[in-house]
Amino acid sequence: MSIKTTSYYRDRYVRHLPTSFCTGCGNGMILNSFVRAVDELGVDLEKILSVSGIGCSAWIPSPHFNSDTLHVTHGRAIPFATGAKIFNNELTTVVFTGDGDGAGIGGNHLIHAARRNIDITTILVNNFSYAMTGGQVAPTTLLGLKTLTSPYGNLERPFDLCKLMQAAGATYVARWTTYHIRELRRSIMAALKNKGFSFVEVLSQCPIQQRRLFNLRPSDQLDMSSQILEMFKESTYIRHMPREENYFYIVPKGELSLSRRKVSNILSENSVEYKIGEVDRLFFGRILKVECRNIESFKKSLNLVKRFAKIGKVLRSRSGKIGLGVFVSKSSKEFTDSMREISAFEKGVEV
Amino acid sequence: MVRNSLSRICYNGEEGREMLAPGKHILLGNHACAEGALHVGCDFFAGYPITPASEISHYMAKWLSKLGGFYIQMEDEIASISAILGASWAGAKAMTATSGPGFSLMQENLSYAYMTETPCVIVNVQRSGPSTGQATLPAQQDVYQARYGAHGDYEAIVLTPWSVQEMFDLTVKAFNLSEKLRNPVILLADGAIGHMREGIIVPEKVKRIGRRCPESVECTPFDTDDPSLVPEMPVIGQGYHLLVTGSAHRSSGLRDYTPQQHRDTVERICTKIRRARNEIIEVDQNNIEDADIAVISYGVAARPSFGAMLKALDNGLKVGMLRLKTIWPFPDREIRKATEGIDNILVVEMNMGKIVREVERAVARRINVVLAPKVGGEVHTSDEIFQAIRRLKQ
Amino acid sequence: MRKEIIISGQGGQGIVLAGRILANILFTEGYEVIQTQSYGSEARGGACKSEIIVSDMYIYDISMSCPEFIVTMSSQAYNRLSRKVIKGGVLIVDSTLVRKTKPRPDVSFYKVPATKIAAETMKHKIVANMILLGFLLEKLGFVKLGNAKNVISHEISAPIKDINILALEKGWKIASND
Secondary structure (H helix, E strand, C coil), X not given: CCCCCHHHHHHHHEXXXXXXXXXXXXXXXXXXXXXXXXXXXXXCHHHEEEEECCCCHHHCCCCCECCEEEECCCCCHHHHHHHHHHHCCCCEEEEEXXXXXXXXXXXXXXXXXXXXXXXXEEEEEECXXXXXCCCECCCCCCCCCCECXXXXXXXXXXXXXXXXXXXXXXXXXXXXXXXXXXXXXXXXXXXXXXXXXXEEEEECCCCCCHHHXXXXXXXXXXXXXXXXXHHHHHHEXXXXXXXXXXXXXXXXXXXXXXXXXXXXXXXXXXXXXEEEEEEEECCCEEEEEEEECCHHHHHCCHHHHHHHHHHEEEECCCCCCEEEEEEEECCCCCHHHHHHHHHHHHHCCCC | CCECCCCCCCCCCCCCCCCECCEEEEEEHXXXXXXXXXXXXXXXXXXXXXXXXXXXHHHHHHHCHHHCCEEEECCCHHHHHHXXXXXXXXXXXXXXXXXXXXXXXXXXXXXXXXXXXXXXXXXXXXXXXXXXXXXXXXXXXXXHHHHHCCCXXXXXXXXXXXXXXXXXXXXXXXXXXXXXXXCEEXXXXXXXXXXXXXXXXXXXXCCCCCCCCCCXXXXXCCCCCCCCCCCCCCCCCCCCCCEEECCCECCXXXXXXXXXXXXXXXXXXXXXXXXXXXXXXXXXXXXXXXXXXXXXXXXXXXXXXXXXXXXXXXXXXXXXXXXXXXXXXXXXXXXXXXXXXXXXXXXXXXXXXXXXXXXXXXXXCCCEEEEEECCCCCCCCHHHHHHHHHHXXX | CEEEEEEXXXXXXXXXXXXXXXXXXXXXXXXXXXXXXXXCCCCCCCEEEEEEEEECCCCXXXXXXXXXXXXXXXXXXXXXXHHHCCCCCEEEEECCCXXXXXXXXXXXXXXXXXXXXXXXXXXXXXXXXXXXXHHHHHHHCCCCXXXXXXXXXXXXXXXXXXXXXXXXHHHHHHHHHC
16 A cells, blocks of 8 residues: 555645644644545545534635535534435535534534434534634533633533433544544544444644633743643543553642642652653643552552642542543434435335 | 325325326415425425424425425424525425524524525415414514515515415425525415415426536536526535535635625625516506506405405496515516506505505605505405505595 | 305314315315314314305405304304304304304304214214204205215215215205204
8 A cells, every 4th residue: 555645635635725724723633634534434525525614613624625515604514414414315424513613502403413313424623612703611611711701710511522412312422632633533434434423522722712711831842732732632531441550640739849849759758760740631720740650559658648638639540531532333223214215115115 | 196185185086196286276375385396396395393384394294205305304493494505505406484483593594595595495484473473373574574684685585475376386486586596585475375275276387497507517606607697506416526605705615705706796696686587576467557546465465455456446446456476676666667657555564564665665755655554463354455445545 | 255154163073174174165166265274272172263265256355254154063162153143144053062042033043953963863973063064065055965975075084984974964954954
């Protein structure tokens, strides 16, 4: 198999350049994953229909993806796609939506499409706010965060969209982040292959809005985009992988660098081989991460535990992290197939 | 094999086919509308239950599948109009039916349909409003909403049936105009005509017009040199690499925010309808040449208006009637021409006075225009209108 | 010629069916017909009404203003509508269900124990509506019984077709003797 270069993908699958994305936006990576997924599956380009609403994620297919694209009204990509798919169910129908477009104004359509199990793949790009319009609070914004429209802190709990989709009846549900780019590509492939409603949530970086949203201190080493990707890596775990046990976190009560020194002292005193660093975590902000090989040994040491507890809250490797992976992957009667069976029956034609 | 209405009377002695046979039938207004859609080739319907339009959905749900079309009840009216627009781009002749509250919900996507020049038919079986109002009682209160309800500049095509026969005929016309002009068309019916049963004649053959599809994939779906100003319309899934967007766009569909391009687009989508007004506009004239008084009406209100005209003629009054079968684009030229020798105009409508304003504008103070309104859900009686005509004479 | 007819009663009595069949009969006879119906908020047990306008010319006035024939199958319907019959018109009540009536010397007032007849002679009191319809048709004076029977046999499905036709004939016969 020959190596496929960027120009192979670009010439074949991309319609319009340069992109309208901000520098470092996760959308470019998602477009990339989608293109590679489509290519690897060998889907007929002429039969792909991409539908998107309004928001940054809606610009992933339109105008960039070189096939039929419908750029529609805010929140309504799914019912547009439903109409097109019912009429021509040979189309590989993909909806690109965001957390606001898909789960806010479009929420009703999302759950009904899942309930119907219509063969549409929905890729929902979750950047935790209405980014395009300046960063307003959204149905996935974390509790307590300050945004333009929640200046005193968000009072509403965010959706767990994958749980919602599972409950609504979607037959393929997965969540990844733009950090987990290869898993994302494979999930998109599985979603496209699934004959039924497929839902892929992608936590994605927005270097413009998320700095303020997550209160991230810009670092010297990394650009904001990469910093957010690191945060995604640190704030998530992959469900089907074995739990890692060689690190833990401390959410310091006091000042960060002071707490770091205290922790270092404690560990040195006890002759533990360790590595300590500062990481950004969703929900927690900037906290300490301690990696050491024989963590089991001092977990049993009550003394150490007590001393850490004085410095801050100790988190185990998966505590407070968002689960990634495939939540649902099953097969069920697809909606447009059922419709056609009825049509055929009513017309007296053999199915 | 043929079936007759939903009662199983078989005038042609046969039973079972999917569409009503040519000939006389007694039919519910809403059913006649659906039947017209089936005859003209409608193959996709998405709707949501609402009184007094639900019967259209029920009929389509039952008969569309038998003809190879698709029916779906969506989760709300916004989803309904979204689905028909998506299906239209996939090649369907698509339709939805609703009433006032649902029609209000559909306005945003109606604006999208105007901007993207997507053919579709929307039936609004008007009920008394505002808001929930009286679901089962008719009105003609949505005439301006049908024209201006969607945001932006565009030209609406709105047809107003006055009988069960026209529920059939004007639905056929609605689809044909929609396909030909690549514009949404609104059938502005009402709960009275929708819910009454009356005799109709189903014609032998119904004219079916389809949209023009481009031959080459190098096409401009959003501009044309054709004098009709209606571009060819590609279909999803055939290699056209469609770019459809509600944003201001250029001929290829690619977003283009320059003032020049935006102006060109808006001017073209308006002009294409204005240019076609002779094809669209239909005004029924009766006794106008000899008349001093003209009664102008449309839809259900025109029914008793006609009766009142006959009564007035019997009483020696010189009365004529202009019945508007289409209210938008407004037939101002036709009205101006027809009323050249007229002294008084009586406009009869079931609202607080809407089309009367257009009539006033059309005749530009030359003629005395009086309104005979009726709100509350009851249709005018011929006698009421006759009395109003008499008062004009005094 | 223009005649306005109202059939009214409670939901579940077959008012709507009777109205529809009447409209179909008049239609097949070649007349212009407009038929509407209205329900109370509950389909069963709520007030129910079917209105028919028949004419030999195209009907422009689609509102009821002078009902000439009124059939009532419940006291509620009778109380609301009995005064609306125009002078010289026809008022038909199901006397089994409508007990208290006031005299109306200016109309032809017929009290038909339709529900009783239906229960006793036909074993199904539900066909009381057809008995009254048959009675009404005879009084209308311009409908052929054969045609009416034909319409019913197309409208109503096989198992209960015959009994409905019998009920219609019964009503017609009672009317012709009255």
